[in-house]
Amino acid sequence: MRTADLELDLDVFAGPFDLLLAIVLREEISLLEVELGDVVVAYVEHLEEEGELDLEAATEFLVLVAALLELKSRLMLPTEEEPELDLGPEEAADELLARMLEYRRYRDAGAELSRRLEREAPYLHRAAPLPAELRRVSIEAARQAYDPDRLGVALGDLLSAPPTLDTSHIRPTVSLERRLEVVRALLQRASRIDFDEQFGSEDRLTQAVTIFALLELHKKGEATWSQRSNFGPIEVSGQRTATGGQTAKARRES
Amino acid sequence: MSDGSAAELARTVEALLFLAPDPVPTGELIEACEVSEVQLRNALDLLAEELAPGRRGIVLREVAGGWALATDPVAEAAARRLLARPKTPPLTAAQAETLAIVAYLQPVSRPEIARIRGVSSESAVQTLGERGLIEEAGRSRFGAVIYRTTALFERLFGLSGLEDLPDASKFDPTPEDAADLRERLLRAGEQRAAP
């Protein structure tokens, strides 16, 4: 499913998910009014219905919803209740501000590029074929550019018996429920886990579904996760109040 | 050609740039003309003077990492009539934003573009690719396609290279504007957090 195809029907916003962060960044609605839990549930349900995963689109969704989640949670966290988090409305405002300014920078740079294209349009370049006498490659102008051993190596590869059958293209089925069990079991044994360490060797589909499992756990209050920098390690921490998680689960299933 | 005068070398360079389908880097001109870098620089200076804007129908430009001849804007209307060349359509706002992100942050993946723009950028990325302004540059370690700008981008935007892009910090708001925006965000948060 393309990220843009997820239709949302929230209290303050109805339309494609695609547009949600955009209108937040453009200050057309306040992030505080948006129920992000509903967005994630809608996506996970949609994904389960579809039964297959477009990794590119899923990554895009994750990036967008994670940004929304982080910004909103920081905006709403009252500092006095969670002093150890050291994140208050001030930091949240700074975070959202940084995102808005980053967006504006590229919006304005884009506008500048558009003006530049307009300004450059009158300079036309020639697109004529070469005269016939220059179209033929001259052997005299040729110098050695390749190593003959490259051919020997290629020949050796072709003579080799085929390697054992590559089955990586056969997609395993990965169920969200199963991944939830796996992550819950891990979090019972250790309060913190490193995503790459635990799941780095899994195939991409399993990794992606595990991320959804983490989103689900985050929504139920069973786990939090953080990533300090883009593409940096993801650290997952379990919440000790397991009963909270149970309640949330029961509520959703009732 | 080492015995040729600077004027003759300038004529040769003009002819080479006339023939070459793409901008030619200085190094390739030196090799083709079999001259020293100083000799070639002098010839380019001379040629630039002869083809200075307003003097002739063609001008010398440094674009996309090399040298190219292009027509003077004076001829644009007549050229479009003669060759029936349509004007390149302007960029939409979405395409311009996406192109700016690719140009400044390359190589960059679509999820990263979406993160900054706050909106899925599939169709903008596709159109920019079809127009030859961006191209795939492999995959990130998470398997997402990553993009970079093309030589055509630099040529159409009159850039001698990526370092010729205007400094991105030029587009940042004044500290006053930023402080004002922050204040508004903070007030919204406080209203909400209050019971």
Place this chain on the structure above:
Amino acid sequence: MSDGSAAELARTVEALLFLAPDPVPTGELIEACEVSEVQLRNALDLLAEELAPGRRGIVLREVAGGWALATDPVAEAAARRLLARPKTPPLTAAQAETLAIVAYLQPVSRPEIARIRGVSSESAVQTLGERGLIEEAGRSRFGAVIYRTTALFERLFGLSGLEDLPDASKFDPTPEDAADLRERLLRAGEQRAAP
């Protein structure tokens, strides 16, 4: 442009001839510039003077179909060095395999190449042909095109002849196998293609 000066019109005509891939008849220049025949003739006279042989890198020519710009012969040798140079981008794995098959087994047919590689090799064969590394050498008795390497191939690999190719046994994983090279390559290819 009817109010433009003769000099400006000459510049426009130069730009038009620069862009046009073929000679342009006088009538089309008149239409594109929106001027009278007399005005255009004057501009052409002026341009012919500016581009007189020996003055610049390009010259104005009146040929059968109309007017055209061409390069001055002074640049001929440099142009050949710059533009008639063979293109030598790095070979992809598919191209290296295909070229190795042609080099060691020539003449070899396209179906044989496909059987040995276990995949259709059309695009590799085509690219190698375009770059002048391999060429057609007739047809097999079943009508398939057969290929061999070219003199340019030997030049670009620094070989004085085909007998200069690296000894295949040096790269052979099972040199003890006495069967013919072609036969063994086909056998390995069929194993690769098997499900």
